[in-house]
Amino acid sequence: GAVVSQHPSRVICKSGTSVKIECRSLDFQATTMFWYRQFPKQSLMLMATSNEGSKATYEQGVEKDKFLINHASLTLSTLTVTSAHPEDSSFYICSARDPTVYEQFFGPGTRLTVL
Amino acid sequence: AQKVTQAQTEISVVEKEDVTLDCVYETRDTTYYLFWYKQPPSGELVFLIRRNSFDEQNEISGRYSWNFQKSTSSFNFTITASQVVDSAVYFCALSENFGNEKLTFGTGTRLTIIP
Numbered sequence: 001g002a003v004v005s006q007h008p009s010r011v012i013c014k015s016g017t018s019v020k021i022e023c024r025s026l027d028f029q030a031t032t033m034f035w036y037r038q039f040p041k042q043s044l045m046l047m048a049t050s051n052e053g054s055k056a057t058y059e060q061g062v063e064k065d066k067f068l069i070n071h072a073s074l075t076l077s078t079l080t081v082t083s084a085h086p087e088d089s090s091f092y093i094c095s096a097r098d099p100t101v102y103e104q105f106f107g108p109g110t111r112l113t114v115l
Numbered sequence: 116a117q118k119v120t121q122a123q124t125e126i127s128v129v130e131k132e133d134v135t136l137d138c139v140y141e142t143r144d145t146t147y148y149l150f151w152y153k154q155p156p157s158g159e160l161v162f163l164i165r166r167n168s169f170d171e172q173n174e175i176s177g178r179y180s181w182n183f184q185k186s187t188s189s190f191n192f193t194i195t196a197s198q199v200v201d202s203a204v205y206f207c208a209l210s211e212n213f214g215n216e217k218l219t220f221g222t223g224t225r226l227t228i229i230p
Contacts, residue, residue, distance in 0.1 A: 034217055034218075036218075041225075042222070042223075043206065043220045043221060043222045043223050044160075044206065044218075044220045045220075046217050046218070046219075049217060091158055093158075093160065095218075103165075104218075105162075106152075106159070106160040106162075108157075108158070108159040109158045109159060109160075111158065
């Protein structure tokens, strides 16, 4: 099956710093990637839809200036959490859509802890 | 708007017992896809099944089986002869169209198999 990677898998940072998370589709081209956030013991909530070559579409309540998404190539989308605060601590999971098989595949997730 | 309800927050059963996880969904779309994912403690989402709205046949895969009933908007998941390795959080999810659109997740059911 298709493989999606995320880097880093775990990051701890100080409050006020920015953190970049990468999502890569390793063996297929993904015109669309999705970013989800999961707080402890809660469900996954869609944050934004990332489209290659265009601006991301953010879900209601998600600050686009805080969560910067860049989808510069067909295999890479990045999520940057700017000026991170402890309340941003969460598990961030991306998924990538493979248009040839009408499926999307999830990355292994990135656990962000903001001190 | 789409909605997925997993009323069972936590379930504990003794090993080798059968267990059914409930999922009820709401959507106005006539074409949609339903999913089940397993999330072990590592956090990575493990894909279990995808079912489109036009296919109401039940499916069995080893110890896993799924019962899709459009009349009650339910897509329940049964594990027979449960094993300790089945302990995880299980999410039911819904998407529009071809199954590679954004997913709406239920709140998840934490399943604990007691040895």
